[in-house]
Amino acid sequence: MYDNPAVQEPSMFIKVLYGDNEEALFNPNCRTLLLLEHIKEKVGYQPEIDIDLSDENGFIVHLLRSPPLQYASDVLESRRTFILVKVSS
Template identity: 50%
Template structure:
């Protein structure tokens, strides 16, 4: 088989490195469907079929390989890059995902990535909680109670209220 000049560079750039377990590494060719790649990763890295696996790059971007199983993996992954194997746990159909590193010493080897992975696993952000509280407070203040309208905290007192205040 003849090698075209420059082809060896292309071949070398097409492989990815996956880190897992006790600082183990495996090399995979992403020029296949994401389903095929995930099955090879599952087999090589000894992951059971009962868990959902994915990859995260060193910048903290989850590659979401399991969402496009018919796509080519090389469209979602970059050759010569290193990825960390992660387990994806779904809280519910509509709930957030929880990401767990399958590289045992990630907190020592790359603490910044571990922080990013933990942040991705948060169910909500503080801003969303604040927005939800504001909305709830607004809804409660505009509701009526037993046919009586709730008063606004900025409402000016009526003449009878002013009179009662002065007579006390």
């Protein structure tokens, strides 16, 4: 916890690992479509590239298969680490 009561610890976030030992925090309290778009923007992927996340055990989360208007927080557990996966067709 923080010592300053005016500064609140963020309660809803996930960590995404990508690239060469890079990581970023994201707020999953949004639509899955928006989360995926924001992740692509942050890591420098083109909008047409399909991505997904896997957990640390390698299991794909399948955000791409989730309804685009579903909240990512319904699928992703807060404060967990996920690995960015580029989806090939």
